[in-house]
Amino acid sequence: MSAALGWFGIFRIGLVQASLGAVVVLMTATLNRVMVVEYALPASVPGLLVTLHYAVQALRPRWGHGADIGGRRTPWIVGGMAVLALGGTGAAAATALMGGSPALGIVLAVLAFLAIGMGVGAAGTALLALLAARVAPARRAPAATLVWVMMIAGFVVTTALAGRLLDPYSPARLIAVVAGACLAAFALAALAVWRLEGPARAAPAAVVRTPFRQALADIWAEPEARRFTSFIFLSMLAYSAQDLILEPFAGLVFGLSLGESTKLASLQHGGVLAGMVGVAVLAPACQRRFGLALRQWVTWGCLASAAAFVALVVSAGVGPGWPLTGTWFALGLANGVFAAAAIAMMMQLAGQGAPGREGTRMGLWGAAQGVAFGLGGLFGAVAVDLARWALGAVATAYGGVFALEAALFIWSAVLAARLGATPVTRPAYIRESEA
Numbered sequence: 001m002s003a004a005l006g007w008f009g010i011f012r013i014g015l016v017q018a019s020l021g022a023v024v025v026l027m028t029a030t031l032n033r034v035m036v037v038e039y040a041l042p043a044s045v046p047g048l049l050v051t052l053h054y055a056v057q058a059l060r061p062r063w064g065h066g067a068d069i070g071g072r073r074t075p076w077i078v079g080g081m082a083v084l085a086l087g088g089t090g091a092a093a094a095t096a097l098m099g100g101s102p103a104l105g106i107v108l109a110v111l112a113f114l115a116i117g118m119g120v121g122a123a124g125t126a127l128l129a130l131l132a133a134r135v136a137p138a139r140r141a142p143a144a145t146l147v148w149v150m151m152i153a154g155f156v157v158t159t160a161l162a163g164r165l166l167d168p169y170s171p172a173r174l175i176a177v178v179a180g181a182c183l184a185a186f187a188l189a190a191l192a193v194w195r196l197e198g199p200a201r202a203a204p205a206a207v208v209r210t211p212f213r214q215a216l217a218d219i220w221a222e223p224e225a226r227r228f229t230s231f232i233f234l235s236m237l238a239y240s241a242q243d244l245i246l247e248p249f250a251g252l253v254f255g256l257s258l259g260e261s262t263k264l265a266s267l268q269h270g271g272v273l274a275g276m277v278g279v280a281v282l283a284p285a286c287q288r289r290f291g292l293a294l295r296q297w298v299t300w301g302c303l304a305s306a307a308a309f310v311a312l313v314v315s316a317g318v319g320p321g322w323p324l325t326g327t328w329f330a331l332g333l334a335n336g337v338f339a340a341a342a343i344a345m346m347m348q349l350a351g352q353g354a355p356g357r358e359g360t361r362m363g364l365w366g367a368a369q370g371v372a373f374g375l376g377g378l379f380g381a382v383a384v385d386l387a388r389w390a391l392g393a394v395a396t397a398y399g400g401v402f403a404l405e406a407a408l409f410i411w412s413a414v415l416a417a418r419l420g421a422t423p424v425t426r427p428a429y430i431r432e433s434e435a
Contacts, residue, residue: 004134004135004136004139005134005135005196009134009196010131010135010139010143010146010147011146011150012192012193012196013127013130013131013147013192013193013196014146014147014149014150014151015150015188015189015191015192016077016081016123016127016188016189016192016193017124017127017147017148017150017151017154018150018151018153018154018188019081019154019185019186019188019189019192020081020084020120020123020124020127020151020154020185020189021151021152021154021155021158022154022155022157022158022181022184022185023084023085023088023116023181023182023185024116024120025154025155025158025159025265025269026088026092026158026159026162026178026181027050027053027088027091027113027116028050028243028244028377029159029243029246029247029262029265030159030162030166030174030178030247030258030262031046031091031092031095031174031178032046032050032243032244032247032248033247033248033251033258033261033262034095034169034174034258035095035098036248036251037247037248037251037252037258038099038169038258039098039099039102041098041102042381042385043244043245043248043380043381043382043384043385044378044381044382044385045106046244046381047244047377047378047380047381047382048378048381049091049106049109049110049113050113050243050244050373050374050377050378051374051375051377051378052110052113052114052117052374053113053114053116053117053120053374054117054370054371054373054374054375054377055117055370055371055374056114056117056118056121056370057117057120057121057366057367057369057370057371057374058367058370058371059121059367060121060124060125060362060363060364060366060367060370061212061216061360061363061364061366061367062212062363063076063121063122063125063126063359063363064125064126064129064358064359064360064361064362064363064364064366065212065215065216065359065360065363066359067125067126067129067359068129068215068357068358068359068360072197073126073127073129073130073197073359074126074193074196074197076122076123076125076126077122077123077126077127077130077189077193078123078189078190078193079122079123080118080119080120080121080122080123080124080126081119081123081185081186081189081190082119082186083115083116083118083119083122084115084116084119084120084123084182084185084186085119085182085183085185085186086115086119086182087112087113087114087115087116087117087118087119088112088116088178088179088181088182089175089178089179089182089183090108090111090112090115091109091112091113091116091178092174092175092177092178092179093108093112093175094106094108094109094112095109095174096171096172096174096175097171099171117370121366121370123189124366125359125362125363125366126359128350128358128359128362128366129358129359129362129363130197131143131144131147131347132347132350132358132361132362133358133359134197135347142280142284142344143347144343144344144346144347145276145277145279145280145340145343145344146280148276148339148340148343149273149276149277149280149340152269152272152273152276152336153273154185155266155269155272156266156269156270156273158181159262159263159265159266159269160263160266161181162177162178162181162262163259163260163262163263163265163266164259165177166258166259166262167257167258167259169258212360215357215360216360216364218357219357219360219361219364220364224349224419225349225361225364227415227418227419228345228346228349228365228419229364229365229368230368230415231298231342231412231415231416231419232342232346232365232368232369232372233368233369233371233372234372234408234411234412234415235302235338235342235372235408235409235412235415235416236368236369236372236373236376237372237373237375237376237379237408238302238305238376238405238408238409238411238412239305239335239339239376239409240372240373240374240375240376240377240380241376241377241379241380241383241401241404241405241408242309242331242380242402242405243373243376243377243380244377244380244381245380245381245384245398245401246265246268246328247261247262247264247265248384249316249398250264250324252394252398253316253319253394253395253398254319254320254324255320264324264325264328265328267325267328267329267332268328268329268331268332269332270329270332271328271329271330271331271332271333271334271335271336272332272333272335272336272339273332273336274332274333274336275301275332275333275334275335275336275337275339275340276336276337276339276340277336278333278336278337278340279297279301279336279337279340279341279344280340283297283340283341283344294341294344294345294348294419295341295345295416295417295418295419296417297337297338297340297341298338298341298342298345298416298419299413299416299417300337300338301334301335301336301337301338301339301340301341301342302338302409302410302412302413302416303409303410303413304333304334304337304338305331305334305335305338305406305409306405306406306407306409306410306413307334307406308327308330308331308334309331309402309403309405309406309409310402310403310406311327311330311331312327312331312398312399312402313399313402313403313406315327316395316396316398316399316402317395317396317399319395338412338416342416345419346362346365349361350362350365380401380405383397383400383401383404384397384398384401387400387401
């Protein structure tokens with residue numbers, strides 16, 4: 001059995017996660033803003049493109065199973081990052097092309113976003129499986145928080161730098177900035193995993209013999225796994241509906257420039273970072289002193305996220321006089337609290353049950369997240385377009401979608417309150433093989 005990773009090894013995994021986030025945030029925030037504001041395309045265009053990239057990630061359980069039985073996860077990580085970097089660069093070029101040839105630009109963007117989805121799914125699933133399999137149980141929760149904090153840090157750094165480099169906007173500048181970010185992300189990820197995993201390991205015999213469908217069915221048969229999958233789907237649906245509409249909302253309702261809205265997105269991600277760090281620092285002490293479980297942090301984070309969306313509803317009615325900066329930071333802070341606590345629970349559940357199934361478990365929850373993100377992003381974009389057409393008022397359209405997101409977060413809080421109620425058990429044939 002491979003030795004458990006120390007904190008430096010966990011930090012290196014976090015660098016890969018930061019690299020993934022650095023590329024993805026430019027796809028979902030900056031390129032989306034350019035299509036909607038600079039080129040006046042319907043919000044459903046970037047919505048459909050992002051949906052494609054999430055739809056591909058429905059294959060995450062299969063990729064995770066392959067990583068479980070293949071003996072090594074590093075090739076999946078490096079290969080996935082290479083595909084992601086190529087797809088991100090292609091997406092920037094396709095977006096720039098939309099200014100003069102919208103049809104051709106959209107066709108190329110479809111191919112690029114499919115590549116982005118494949119890269120994120122392959123690299124991300126293998127990375128999380130490596131984290132769950134090689135981190136000691138006592139370190140899983142703080143390790144997961146550290147890795148996600150580094151991903152948010154990647155969001156913050158990338159959007160802050162891009163915000164400075166993208167003004168004044170030009171198609172050539174957009175391609176150069178995104179391509180440079182993609183190349184840097186791939187190089188950093190490749191260096192981070194170099195000699196990290198060690199030699200190939202032998203998967204448990206029962207895992208190798210079990211077909212993918214049986215392995216997935218075994219996990220789905222666990223009540224806690226099903227409940228957590230449902231929570232992941234609903235909470236990520238609530239969260240992702242904001243991705244494609246927040247920056248256009250800032251541009252259309254508050255009159256912010258591309259650089260200004262990108263900087264505002266950086267501030268929001270800074271709030272997420274603060275929320276995640278706060279959970280990592282406070283949750284263990286609160287559990288010891290007050291008996292607060294992780295599911296309570298998840299529940300409070302969901303309710304706080306709902307409150308932040310209600311504030312955005314009000315801001316849409318008030319307009320430029322509203323303190324938008326503080327509202328976006330509060331939204332990020334609340335999102336960070338629920339995400340950090342949910343990730344800690346995910347790492348704990350991934351290490352339970354049958355051994356050698358970390359990739360399949362992470363794949364299942366990653367697929368739930370991917371499908372929810374795809375549907376959520378598309379829902380938010382299409383809902384804004386339909387509301388603008390029906391109501392003829394931009395601010396009212398955005399406010400209505402924010403209200404729906406608040407309702408989804410309240411529903412997620414109800415589900416979160418029931419997490420951690422059922423212990424995980426191993427299938428009978430796994431127990432017999434271990435005996």
